[in-house]
Amino acid sequence: MSDPRWSKSGDVASRDRSAASAYATDDARLALAAGARPRRFGAWYVAEHRLRVMWSYAQTIISTGFGEPLVYLYAMGVGLATLVDRNLDAGGVGYLVFVAPALLCSAGLTAAMIEFSYPVMVGYKWNPTFSGMHAGPIRPGQIVDGLVISVVIRLAATMVVYYAFMVLFGAVPSPTGWIAIPVAVLTGMAFGTLLMAYASTIREDTGQLAMVQRLVVLPLTLFSGTFFPLTQLPWFLQWIGWISPLWHGTELSRVATFGYAEPIWLTAVHVVVLVAMTAVGWLWSRRIAVRRLTA
């Protein structure tokens, strides 16, 4: 069965080199043509895949998407407000208006945490679909891009619902309030992409993600000027807010929803920090993806 043209030894092979290269150019041309679309749109195909997977647990996403804003806004903005309102100094607005943008951004952060942690661990390790994508024409960087695209879409949908509840509760006095939606998405991405980078490096699961949830996400949620102004904390705890994407996102949202008074340069800092964190996390994740999938 062995074709003499393809045996390594002897001059038979060299005689047929020209035939071989004719094959090669045709093959190559076909391959280059077929590779063109995946090269351009690969990230979108990955996003399509992720959204399809999300659809399989849409029930959970939808019920938390509607349930959480209702429960949190009522418990904090209405219930807790009865205790806080008499002493709050937040530029003349009630506690509901003050805390709502924080809850919004915090929800963005939590959703991003879920979508960037377990799916990443699953994709690399537990059910290595990423290597399946990479065995197809998708590049490692495109897998990361696709994840980012899908999470932005999922976050945007969740945040729009959350924002609608805020409006229903009367928590948005300012007409520019809607800006809080993209800000909350960006807050989620700033934290989420960094978490994705970290999750990509985990080769053995020893409960790291539970640790991140307890020792990073929870303190960020509690000490980021969410439930009370950051200045209420002793000075030695305030740094947590400064490095926290949640604080930057929340303050920015407050400017949008009720014209929270802060210097314009600080508003600019919020934007820069959030964008920079997102970019760093994203690029770092892409580098790790290349390293991990092509080793």
Place this chain on the structure above:
Amino acid sequence: MTLVDHAAEHRTGRGGVAALYAGNARAVMYRGWRATRSTNWLVMMSGLFEPIFYLLSLGVGLGALVGTVTVDGREVEYAAYIAPALLAVAAMNGAIYDSTWNVFFKIRFAKLYEGMLATSLGPLDVALGEISLALLRGGLYAAGFMVVMQALGLALSWWALLAIPAVLLIAFGFASFGMAVTSYMKSFQQMDWINFVLLPMFLFSATFYPLSVYPEWLQVVIQALPLWHGVELVRGLTTGAVDPGMLWHVLYYAVMIAVGLVFTTKRLRALFLD
């Protein structure tokens, strides 16, 4: 699997509790302790930080805005108001985690109980062993948290010492009930519904502000749920506002424990022995 039944029948004559219980829940606890020690003791310890973070953030930061809250006609500091609630919530969370996600994984994926029940252990040994381990853990968290409370000057009364057994009671209630519910669960999606019940219960059960905020009907609903009883019980003890009416809370948990154990044992038996 029928082997186990026969063995049990031999020992006891015929059926009865002894068919379910070999008096060796310690073996199950021992296994759980080894597993915790070798894999994730850091994760376990980190559970202690959760209520402390809440206490520092809300007690200190929010407390400055709130000032004091009235409990039984007495003014207490906001931090002292939420600390016992956080203690009860921590007991609930720890017990729920141990008895739901953990148990779900062991039943559905690791097939751990199948292996245990193939030995002389009975379903009640497994249930009690797992729950006791969860309690041990809950007790550790509670003791740690009480130390922090004391350091912040929040445990205002001698009655507070009774808060530790109270916390164990709460944990026992949630663990046995949670395990019973879990043994009926079939998929991760269904497991998500547990969180769906826990979140509003956590936020609404007079944890961060008095129940009087709510309309009458909502108060009644909340008072029917277990966490509220836990919060009230512990809060009464740590603030020293003790009265005989608190025994109702204790009774609530006693019933919850009994119902949970009956269903868990029944269900484990149905799953693995019949």
Place this chain on the structure above:
Amino acid sequence: MIVAQGLVKRYGAFAAVDGISFEVAPGESFGLLGPNGAGKSTTMRMVGAVSSRSGGELKILGLDPDRHGPDIRSQLGVVPQADNLDTELRVRENLLVYGRYFGLPRRVVAERADELLSFAQLEDRAAAKVDALSGGMKRRLTIARALINDPRILLLDEPTTGLDPQARHILWDRLFRLKEQGKTLVLTTHYMDEAEQLCDRIVVVDKGSIMAEGTPAELIRRYSSREVLELRFGSDRNHEVAQALQGRGDRIEVLPDRILVYTADGEQELERVSEAGLHPITSLVRRSSLEDVFLRLTGRSLIE
């Protein structure tokens, strides 16, 4: 289709693949045979354009995988050693999603998915969860998935490892059909029966290098005798008896549990052994296989 010259892959100081050269022609079915850790999978990953080489030349479809990874991979179908089907999606969805990676229109993907489900004998499982499939079914689904882009080359890494005999035969039948349709197959295996069934040409790999190359029949002819006589004297006596058997047949191999006598006529050799007063507990005469070739080349068994 594939040209490899002195291909090397190093991890630190360790060379997993150490100067392998081979070529694969269109329509050919080419096998890499070797034990675990021989460097087969690493070679497959390089040929699959998902792992860069440390040295040597590699051209797939005339393209360099370092520069044209996505283009090459658009023409490959890959069946990895461990299934990586998406367990969060249903059976048919796995094909739909995978087809989209190649930039194929939804309509085309849907048509092919249905064809391939019937090829993989999984039509009635289209809406099932992946986890509900048996090992053999998962494998067939993975192969169907690998065919969704109508690839020029199909790469199969140990396609039947871990399957029961019946599932293996179903799978071989499917792969043989692909071979008949003229697909180029490249597969790794450590089962000689698999290599004999499916491969036109084989290279035997050990410790990152090629030990021999040829058709299965050629290799057996070149490195082994026609028949093999297997003798068991009990693990305590094997060694002692081996001394007495020295010089019989073409060659003798002493394994821990048995002695192999390579010979043109096994029955005749067995008679002579009995005449010499040596009475084995069990004896077996069989035809030479690639296992014997491997034993001859490396002094070790293929499956340990």
